[in-house]
Amino acid sequence: MKNLSLFHPPVLAFLLIALPCLSARGEYRVFELRIYRPDEGTERLVTTQLDHLQYPGYYPLQKGEQIEIASTWFCAGNTGKFKPICPKPTETTSLPETSLPKAN
Numbered sequence: 456m457k458n459l460s461l462f463h464p465p466v467l468a469f470l471l472i473a474l475p476c477l478s479a480r481g482e483y484r485v486f487e488l489r490i491y492r493p494d495e496g497t498e499r500l501v502t503t504q505l506d507h508l509q510y511p512g513y514y515p516l517q518k519g520e521q522i523e524i525a526s527t528w529f530c531a532g533n534t535g536k537f538k539p540i541c542p543k544p545t546e547t548t549s550l551p552e553t554s555l556p557k558a559n
Contacts (some may be wrong), residue, residue: 485540487526492519517534
């Protein structure tokens, strides 16, 4: 029987390809869509992973409704096993002046 060591080329190649996959992280984009009827002045917001072009293909709009992206953000991880979509981040806070480098 052959002695397979970790330095055998096929084993080494497999490890070099497979090991980085173990630490891979996912992310996904979330869209907040504004669906509105200009003639009636009504609107609703929908949070989804579908953009404004994909959404009507899965959820048809009513006659006269229009759709646009109101907001978008990235979430870390995945939504497998019915995990909820991450919440919309709050406004970005600016850095305190003391943390900025001094101009010469």
